[in-house]
Amino acid sequence: MxxxxxxxxxxxxxxxxxxxxxxxxxxxxxxxxxxxxxxxxxxxxxxxxxxxxxxxxxxxxxxxxxxxxxxxxxxxxxxxxxxxxxxxxxxxxxxxxxxxxxxxxxxxxxxxxxxxxxxxxxxxxxxxxxxxxxxxxxxxxxxxxxxxxxxxxxxxxxxxxxxxxxxxxxxxxxxxxxxxxxxxxxxxxxxxxxxxxxxxxxxxxxxxxxxxxxxxxxxxxxxxxxxxxxxGKNLRLSFDERMDLIFKHYRKMIEYKGERLALFEMRKHIAWYLKGLKSSNKIKNEINNEKSIERVFELLDKYRNNQEN
Missing domain, CATH: 3.20.20.70 (Aldolase class I)
Structure with missing residues (x-):
């Protein structure tokens, strides 16, 4: 079972x-x-x-x-x-x-x-x-x-x-x-x-x-x-693990559903992955208004670099 x-x-x-x-x-x-x-x-x-x-x-x-x-x-x-x-x-x-x-x-x-x-x-x-x-x-x-x-x-x-x-x-x-x-x-x-x-x-x-x-x-x-x-213990994803997961999830979504659907369907997942992180509302709003996956990836890379520096 x-x-x-x-x-x-x-x-x-x-x-x-x-x-x-x-x-x-x-x-x-x-x-x-x-x-x-x-x-x-x-x-x-x-x-x-x-x-x-x-x-x-x-x-x-x-x-x-x-x-x-x-x-x-x-x-x-x-x-x-x-x-x-x-x-x-x-x-x-x-x-x-x-x-x-x-x-x-x-x-x-x-x-x-x-x-x-x-x-x-x-x-x-x-x-x-x-x-x-x-x-x-x-x-x-x-x-x-x-x-x-x-x-x-x-x-x-x-x-x-x-x-x-x-x-x-x-x-x-x-x-x-x-x-x-x-x-x-x-x-x-x-x-x-x-x-x-x-x-x-x-x-x-x-x-x-x-x-x-x-x-x-x-x-x-x-x-x-x-x-x-x-x-039996509460584990937490690190910031880098969350970011890696977003990109991994996104790429799988593109492979299985194509770029157009991935662009829209990943928005909710990104919001969940980034929940509670510093300045996450700003990046989520920017991503939700984007119509280009390349631009979404650029925004995510920029957000990652800004948080790490």
Missing amino acids: YKFIMAPLAGITDRAFREIVKEYGADLTFTEMVNVKGLYYKDEKTFRLVDIGEDEKNVGIQIFGRDIEIIKKVTYDYLNTLAVDVIDFNFGCPAPKIFKNNEGSALLKEPKLMGDIIKAIKENTDKMVSSKIRIGIDRDLLNYMEVLESLEDAAPDFITVHARTRKGYYHEDVNYEAIKKMVEKSTIPIVANGGIFDIETLKKQEETGAKSFMVARGALGNPLIFRSLKE
Whole structure:
């Protein structure tokens, strides 16, 4: 079983990002969340989310939807052909558009359908199958134990629990007690997710009894978090390490997506890498207004030299 897992994050966990967090110790990574209908109807934009390198190891794909027949066909015809180790189904996404389509976390209202979806995937693949859930729609509907019962009957290989409600998005306090109850009850490995940013917050999740952990926002601008968690001490990237990572990440992004997309998509990563550094707001604003990668590299070199002198 994987111990430290990088969460699937929309617009973030592409091939370049996955390779970087793997280098720093992530045991398993996931693609961005993929719509099964997009795969079924062969949508070009959807397929671009499934760019998996030939040498990538320990990578999973996360999918979402609700139509069981489409899920079956996509699993059998397409997901089985991918070099992925895990197929994860998302029952936790809180995004309004997905929720209104009765997908993602909206499925928490239909525990039986959740179990049926996992069964459908397992019947059509030999790959590991997992599911990601939240503990409920809101604090008035914390039905995670009912959901657990339905999923256990379907027997996924593991269940990741984001211990917040759909209404709580990413800002609600993590409900450690809910994870603890699930760990004590479940016959299936539970992966604890929510609020892991350092050794101290990991310890709170360890107290639930969980043995595996999923990191999300804690890895943004800080892939070193995985090495920190494994070594049991809070490590920090030096200034030079941060700068080297920016250039490394940028070059990977250019290789996999081309210069135009890299220019725009790297802006958020640069902001995370430089967060808290002296004069970082100025350089971030300058980079966000640039339309030339060559000029962005010049600005980064200038910023590095000014900080070192």
